[in-house]
Every structure is written in structure tokens, then in C-alpha cells.
Amino acid sequence: MKSRRITVGDRAWTVRVGGPESRHSVLLLPDAGDPVDVYDQVCARLHNSDLRTIAVESTADLDPAGVHGILDELGVPWVNVAGRGSGAELAWQLCGGGFGRFISLVVADRGHPAAPAADGTVRDPSARPVELAVTVLVTKNLPRVVADTSGRYVYGEFRVVEIDVDNVATEADHELATEIVLRTSLW
Template sequence: MNSRQITVGDQAWTVRVDGPQSRHSVLLLPDVDDRPDAYDQVCARLHNSDLRTYAVESIDGLDPVNITGLLDELELPWGVNIAGRGAGAALGWLVCSGGFGRFQSLVVADRGHPASPGADGVVPVPDTRPVEVPTTMLVTKNVPRSVADASGRYVYGEFRVVEIDVDDVAAEAATEFATEIVLRTSLW
């Protein structure tokens, strides 16, 4: 993978870019403690499906406004597909909330919509708007199905829940994670 240093404002992030030149792009957002190569297996599978991947190595300091700037600096067109796990999934929910048009789909693991209660019953960001893109939520050992079910009311589009009995979807279920991303990038 080729690494690019992208600066937005006064912060910089490293983004691993690879895959065929394609009009279909996937921005991958890791969890807080993920290694920089956390999505390498997922990306390899996405490249076989004619998808270009942009894997952010760390989301430290990244917020929805910075993601928009990051996409602009990467010269990504409208219709970007977002995928993330853990804190990256939470960021994916936030960036896709209410912003119809810039994003084509959302695939998240280990985190429900920020306006719905988490596994601990706490609502992380109560005023988060619903997402208006087709969304898939992967439920792992880290998140109960009830969190996914509660998140469904905050998706104004097609919503799928997929249960996978793993702790780390990127490391233990790369095939399944990639499959769900591919399904969301297809407009059929």
C-alpha cells in the first residue's frame, strides 16, 4: 500500500491508499488501538472487487469536519463508502449523519448509532441526526443485538444487521467484513 500524509488544518493523518483506479472508493476508519495495517486483509479482498481503498492509520484527532477535508485533499468524489469499527464506526455514524449526498453507504462494527443507547445504556451523542444512506451494522461479541436494533430507527435507508461471533471483525472476520462492504458499494 502507498502511504500518503494528508494535512487538514494544523493536523496530519497517514492514509494507506491502494487498489485499482475506480470510481468506487472506500474510506476505512480503525478503532483507537488498531495497528496501522489493521485493514490490510480487508483491503486485499476489496481490491479484488474493483474497489479503491483509503485506510486511515489512526483516527486520533479526526472528526467529521476533518474527514470532509481529508476527502477533499484525497480528491475523492461524492459517493464515498465509509466503513469502520469501534471508535472508527462511531466516527462513521457521525460523518454520515444528515449529510445525504457525500456518502454512498456505511458499514459499521462494534458501535451503534450515537443517538441510541450503547450496551451500557448510555446515549453517547443524543443530538446526532439519522443517517440517510444504506447501512450495515455488524454485531460482534462486543455489542449486543439490542444495540443494533435500537440503531435501526436512526437509519433513513435500508438497514441490515449481520451477527458475527468474533471480537475483532477486521482481524478475525476480514472476509465477512469485506463482503458486507462490497454488498453496500453495489447499487443493485
């Protein structure tokens, strides 16, 4: 994959772009502290499925405006989004609201920000619902009840898949890639 530094305003991020030139792209957002190559195995599988990947190396200081700037710089009009941990939090924010630049969402380790967490706290009660097809991956870091409750904030097809791992990107790359491919297919 080619590494590219993209500047948006006064901030810059490194992204790794790979796969076939295709109109079907997947934006991958890592958790805080993930190594830059956390999605390499997932990307290899997605490339075999004829998908272009855009893996952000770090989500530190990245916000929705920064993501839009990165996608604009890369010339990507529409993208499927996948994230885990803090990357999943950003993914929920990005995809909140009506259908537009984002086509589908696959998240692990985080429920919708307006859904109560396992301890009953709500991270962002004003978070907008998502009007896309969404898959939430239940891992050791996300209780099933939180994933199920997130369905109230999804106005599209909603799936919950249980995977008994800590890090879905490294321990279950095949399952994560499969869920992303299922969401990118229009059949």
C-alpha cells in the same frame, strides 16, 4: 498500498491508498489502538472487487472536517464508509444527515450514538439520523439489541449481521469485505 501524509489546517494524518483507479472508493476507519495494517486483508479483498481503498492509519484527533479535508486532498467526491470501534463512532457522525458525499455505511462494535447502549446510556442524543443504506455488524463488543435499536436512526435500507468475533477486521476480514462490497453495489 501507498502511504500518504495529508495535512488539514494544523493537523496531519497518514492514509494508505490502494486498489484500482476507480470511481468506487471505500474509506476505512480503525478503532483506537488498532495497528496501521489492521485493514490490509480487507483491502486486498476489496481491491479484487475493483474497489479503491482509503485506510486511515489512526482516528486520533480526526473529526468530520478532517475527513472531508482528506477526501478533498485525494480528489474523492463520493465514498462508502466502514469503521469499527471509535472509527465507527466517527463514521456515524460523518454519515449523519442527508445524502451527499457518503454513499453507504458499514459499522462494527458501535450502534448509532443516539441509540441507548447496553447499559442504557446514550452517547449523543442530538446525533442526526443517517439517510443511507447501513449495515451494523454485531460482534462480541456490540449486543444485538443495540444494533437493532440503531435501526430507528437509519432512514435507508438497514441490515444487522451477527459475527461472533472480537475484531472483525482481523478475525473475519472475508465477512467484513463481503458486507462492504454488498453496500457498494447498486444492484
